[in-house]
Amino acid sequence: MSIEIEANPDAPNRFRNPYLFDLDQKKFPLFTDKNIQLANAMIAYNSSYNRYSDDDLKQMYRRMFKSGKETRKNAIRQVVYVTDHINSTHLTALKDKHQKQVECGSAKVIVNKDKCVLKGGAYLTAEEIIEIKNLRRLLNEPDPKLVRTIALAAQKRARREKQCDINKNNFSFATKFCHHASRYSGETDDPGKAKYCIYDKVVGEVLPYYACAYMPAADIEDFCNRNAEKCDGGTITKSRYSSSCFWIAATIKELAASDKYEEYADLYCSVRDGINNWRKDHGSLAKGEISFEEIDSLIWYYFKGARLDEARKRLKGLGGDWGLCR
Known part of the structure; x- marks a missing residue:
């Protein structure tokens, strides 16, 4: 040293x-x-720091790997919302090269029995993550490409669906999503060590x-x-x-x-x-x-x-x- x-x-x-x-x-x-x-x-x-209990977070992350297409979708949306909310990673803000706010879809999520709205870049990011094949395996390996995929997810989907030329790099969010999700991505429900x-x-x-x-x-x-x-x-x-x-x-x-x-x-x-x-x-x-x-x-x-x-x-x-x- x-x-x-x-x-x-x-x-x-x-x-x-x-x-x-x-x-x-x-x-x-x-x-x-x-x-x-x-x-x-x-x-x-x-x-001020612990807005969600450990049990709430564990259950939320684990639901991403449960069977059932809709269960998995909703769980991923919840995790994206909470990860962004806790860490203030500003996913929602989405502007084009002229600094004009880009309008896109939204989805309702339930967090601690409260109804929340996932919108903007957060919504686009969640929808891209839902489409990632072998997410559990990639979180376990780990795979550096997964961080890049998630970091640029909103940008990719906005360009593809909205034909909006934006630059949206959510690197910090991507590392935090992978860090926390990888702890609960194993084959058992016991929390392990973060892989990211x-x-x-x-x-x-x-x-x-x-x-x-x-x-x-x-x-x-x-x-x-x-x-x-x-x-x-x-x-x-x-x-x-x-x-x-x-x-x-x-x-x-x-x-x-x-x-x-x-x-x-x-x-x-x-x-x-x-x-x-x-x-x-x-x-x-x-x-x-x-x-x-x-x-x-x-x-x-x-x-x-x-x-x-x-x-x-x-x-x-x-x-x-x-x-x-x-």
Whole structure:
């Protein structure tokens, strides 16, 4: 890894306080068991974040794989509505190249016994997902092409049915749909591990820090150089940025804009592996390996809101004196 992650020397008592997050020396949260449990508890018991119960969500996702054509259709529509609603991925907005709102069909869905309307880009996305063959298998494999298919679903259907020339990339929604749906896509009803990692603004800005912290420097260099040729006309080069953190962030942003999930997932998996190596070496703080859902929950909860602004300031202040960031 690029630096040796250690506890924040200014706050050693945090590790003994069950209500405070464990921080590293740069005041970013560590992936300790306590931090993961604390973030999950905060999400579970805060009504601002937990709009739907775990049981409601599990049943909803599982119904996508039940027998019966209409049952499956309605379940997929419900999942699209709820995923968009919870994560504010703005699926509904659908405008053509002249910024004119595109009118399209709609469908009624029942969520927690409430009648809701699925419309706009959300409706078109759901109708495309309904037509995906072997959805369960693709969620299990996983298949990077599935993310691209879902990300561009509204655009594809609007052009085909409405003859509307629009550009609608729902990459963030697609990763979240696949992430959550893959947990319940197995042959049994028992929830498993997510097979897809999530991309959103928070993760895109913070993941570069954890890449620099937990990945070998040579792997970071290889990732960015390899993808520089695929992104922004090959101009995502290290010399343009004040630190490797910002170089990685720019690369991630371009990968998301061009629907290159496989390359983004490659980085995320490398960060996950580095975190798990750290956890093996710190058995008093962490037991066993973690996966996408634990990493995403901690990053999403901890950096939601004002802490993201603070993180941006710290990243700018790291400069050339921190590991690979020079």
